[in-house]
Amino acid sequence: AAFIYALIPDLSFLASLTIAACLTPTDPILAAAVIGGKYADKHVPAHLRHLLAAESGCNDGAAFPFLYIGIYLLLDRTTGEAMRDWFLVLWLYEIVFGVVFGASIGFGFRYLMKFCEAKDLIDRQSYVAQYVSLALLTIGVTTLVGSDDILAAFACGTAFAWDGFFNKQTEAAVFSSVIDLLFNIAAFVFVGAWTPFSDFDAPEFSITVWRLVVIAL
Secondary structure: OHHHHHHOOOOOHHHHHHHHHHHOOOOHHHHHHHHOOHHHHHHOOHHHHHHHHHHHHHHHHHOHHHHHHHHHHHHOOOHHHHHHHHHHHHHHHHHHHHHHHHHHHHHHHHHHHHHHHHOOOOOHHHHHHHHHHHHHHHHHHHHHHOOOHHHHHHHHHHHHOOOOHHHHHOOOOOHHHHHHHHHHHHHHHHHHHHOOHHHHOEHHHOEOHHHHHHHHO
16 A cells, blocks of 8 residues: 555555555465466465465455455544444454355355255255355355355355365366366456556556556566
8 A cells, every 4th residue: 555655646545555455365366377277286285275275265355354444434524433334334244244154154055965965865966066056145145135245155165165075076077177267267358358458547647557567566
């Protein structure tokens, strides 16, 4: 935030803090290039790949406190109101409730899958389908109630696969890898399509290409 504030003088420090909170988290899509594929399997230790996957998955949601403290201070009339909203709305409702809600769904689904497996009520294709359907269910419900969908999905996946049962059942399937690759490529194409490259040079906002290059470096 201090670096952005120094390089783009027309921004206030709170605006710089808000932008910095958007830029700081490790992007899960970019992390996938390090933690997956033949090169990663051969040269990156498993514990390091798991750590990077966990860190990139959770820190998008963990950056919310830094993002919203800047937004609340910019929008609320007083610092007291901003701190109240930051604690009650963000920490308690979006973060704590989102994590507990997501973990509860993952925990419940894990036992439901074990029950279905014990009673022979599920086939191999349905096992693989849980990979997408559970994520969409968690994100959809959490978004509808206005909580943090990213952290909820991460907590759900962690609770669901905690004991390795799901991984053992789907270790021969490549569907999850295909879905990962498809979403990664689609995300890069989508972001590249809507990025307003013409706005990268906006002297009226003290935004110039050389400043952005230095910030990126």
